[in-house]
Amino acid sequence: MTKEEVLKKYFGYDSFRPGQETLVNGILEGRDTLGIMPTGAGKSLCYQIPALLLPGITLVISPLISLMKDQVTALNQAGVHAAYLNSSLTAGQYQTALRNMIRGQYKIVYVAPERLLTPAFLQAVEQISISMISVDEAHCISQWGQDFRPDYLKILDFVDRLGYRPVLSAFTATATREVREDILALLDLKNPVCLTTGFDRPNLKFIVRQPGDKMKEVLEYLEEHEGECGIIYCLTRKTVEEVCEELVRRGYPATRYHAGLADRERKINQDDFIFDRRQIMVATNAFGMGIDKSNVRYVIHYNMPKNMESYYQEAGRAGRDGLPSECLLLYAGQDVVTNQFFIDKMGSGGETSGQILYGREDPPIWEYEDGFQEEEDLSELLKERERERLKKMTFYCFTNECLRAYILRYFGEYGSNYCGNCSNCLTQFEEKDVTRIAESLVGCVKMARRSYGMTVIVDTVHGSKNAKIVKTGMDRNPYYSTCSEEPVYFLRQVLNFLLVQGYLHLTDGEYPVLELNERSREILEGKQILMKAVKEAPKKAEGKAKKAKEKRLSIGGAEDIDRGLFEKLRSLRLEIAKKEKVPPYVVFSDKTLVHMCLLHPGTKEEMLQVSGVGEIKYSKYGEAFLEALKEA
Numbered sequence: 001m002t003k004e005e006v007l008k009k010y011f012g013y014d015s016f017r018p019g020q021e022t023l024v025n026g027i028l029e030g031r032d033t034l035g036i037m038p039t040g041a042g043k044s045l046c047y048q049i050p051a052l053l054l055p056g057i058t059l060v061i062s063p064l065i066s067l068m069k070d071q072v073t074a075l076n077q078a079g080v081h082a083a084y085l086n087s088s089l090t091a092g093q094y095q096t097a098l099r100n101m102i103r104g105q106y107k108i109v110y111v112a113p114e115r116l117l118t119p120a121f122l123q124a125v126e127q128i129s130i131s132m133i134s135v136d137e138a139h140c141i142s143q144w145g146q147d148f149r150p151d152y153l154k155i156l157d158f159v160d161r162l163g164y165r166p167v168l169s170a171f172t173a174t175a176t177r178e179v180r181e182d183i184l185a186l187l188d189l190k191n192p193v194c195l196t197t198g199f200d201r202p203n204l205k206f207i208v209r210q211p212g213d214k215m216k217e218v219l220e221y222l223e224e225h226e227g228e229c230g231i232i233y234c235l236t237r238k239t240v241e242e243v244c245e246e247l248v249r250r251g252y253p254a255t256r257y258h259a260g261l262a263d264r265e266r267k268i269n270q271d272d273f274i275f276d277r278r279q280i281m282v283a284t285n286a287f288g289m290g291i292d293k294s295n296v297r298y299v300i301h302y303n304m305p306k307n308m309e310s311y312y313q314e315a316g317r318a319g320r321d322g323l324p325s326e327c328l329l330l331y332a333g334q335d336v337v338t339n340q341f342f343i344d345k346m347g348s349g350g351e352t353s354g355q356i357l358y359g360r361e362d363p364p365i366w367e368y369e370d371g372f373q374e375e376e377d378l379s380e381l382l383k384e385r386e387r388e389r390l391k392k393m394t395f396y397c398f399t400n401e402c403l404r405a406y407i408l409r410y411f412g413e414y415g416s417n418y419c420g421n422c423s424n425c426l427t428q429f430e431e432k433d434v435t436r437i438a439e440s441l442v443g444c445v446k447m448a449r450r451s452y453g454m455t456v457i458v459d460t461v462h463g464s465k466n467a468k469i470v471k472t473g474m475d476r477n478p479y480y481s482t483c484s485e486e487p488v489y490f491l492r493q494v495l496n497f498l499l500v501q502g503y504l505h506l507t508d509g510e511y512p513v514l515e516l517n518e519r520s521r522e523i524l525e526g527k528q529i530l531m532k533a534v535k536e537a538p539k540k541a542e543g544k545a546k547k548a549k550e551k552r553l554s555i556g557g558a559e560d561i562d563r564g565l566f567e568k569l570r571s572l573r574l575e576i577a578k579k580e581k582v583p584p585y586v587v588f589s590d591k592t593l594v595h596m597c598l599l600h601p602g603t604k605e606e607m608l609q610v611s612g613v614g615e616i617k618y619s620k621y622g623e624a625f626l627e628a629l630k631e632a
């Protein structure tokens, strides 16, 4: 078979995506390879296809049990014999799997890194011939990455013991230079084919909003996206509880996930989401690592996350199937404070107060097989780095330029400054002269008898009479009430603009306060300040929600599809998935169902034209779907 035939027969796809072919070719030529591609780009196929063409077995090193399970389920569905070896198996099951591997029953075997050097595994591999070792999530080998796994360092040791050298291939979505160099060096890749594809995800629409009432905003959003799968990320466990409770109270099919829940409940909730029994997952950042659910239509960040790396990774869980999906970030000033609090607490360990524990940042939940302690002392340098990253994240929420351009530039890519598919590109801006407001704000900071946070300064120039202003005597500040005609939100915007532009300084720490810096003088001397601001939006058109809903019915972008038919195919898929005990998207992806609605196949040949329907899948489900289409 050729690689194209494998692609079609087992996976049902007609063509490779950008980058895939180069990597597959590299491996088939016997060269080591390193593929760096964004989430959802299709890295798995890059090693799965060669694995089916190479003579021996392919070992895939993967960091998470859930990830291995997902992949092995999908492979078996596609008619490929695969298995995993990790701590979720009983001793008996493990022995059986090893025996089957030796007997040559599997083409692909997923294995946890900590298994590699165990005597039982080493003994077993002596009796098989390994063609390739593939390292998935390869950034785990680097201490520069976010998810360092010391066990990944055992991989090279393992290869050295084999006595022969299989092809080594490595894949990750982390693009920084440090991580790439670590992977090359620590896996000792020989003259490798290295490929980095663009990091853009054109099917994702990026939106930033600063609503006064986040819950209300979410409810409005959900109303427009009924029936779709989505994730809502919150910064703290407490917020997860609150948001989830409110959604459930209002009858939404929501569930929750954070590190404070018992293992059992976490597992149940995660499965409810993966199997489409509950469409909305409210979670901390503990959720998502290794979740390959392809039909996530939106990711809402209820709070701003700590840095752009986390944001893009979490937001990137939307739209893995390539269909249009949305990433909405809801910003509030408090998010900065919470994140700063987390950074200050980094590495301090042993929290005692219940409140702090509850507010704790969740680490991703690794399934470790042997003890691994996180390093206790995170140096001040690390904290400094985190603060810098937090700033860049905050700027993302305030920039008026193309959000996609901002993200890509953060990851070192330069390109067009207009994507036409983010809230900034879709908003009209106008340049406003804010010289006078800037002068008031900076003047107010200068004349205050001590340093205050942003709220006090904004309230002062706005002329608020709240208790704090009176108590601090800020109502006697010469700039008190000098901008009373401006709305508070706009004053905040200008203040943020001044911070971003470096005309004022905001201190770090739990209670950040404003201070003058070397550039503040320019403002006090009357320098003209122009700021891009949102042009007065026309009043919310009536029936906007309805229209949005109608628009959404055309899943898949421009083409209109028959929603009724789509729903019908979807329930057939759910029925099959339940019977086979696999997640629905493993049977067929949303994209495949959309394609079926468009092509409306009536025969086997036509059905095989549908993207995602290969011969194996056809033999299992083809007729059931043909039947459903015929009745339609």
Ligand code: ADP
Pocket: 013, 014, 015, 016, 017, 020, 037, 038, 039, 040, 041, 042, 043, 044, 045, 292, 294, 320, 321, 589
């Ligand atoms: P990654 O590991 O890079 O995040 P995956 O390997 O999980 O991404 O693939 C994401 C999705 O893209 C999967 O649903 C997969 O079936 C699909 N996919 C991969 N390659 C192709 C292709 N050539 N054509 C269509 N879909 C593809």
Ligand code: MG
Pocket: 043, 044, 136
């Ligand atoms: Mg992957």
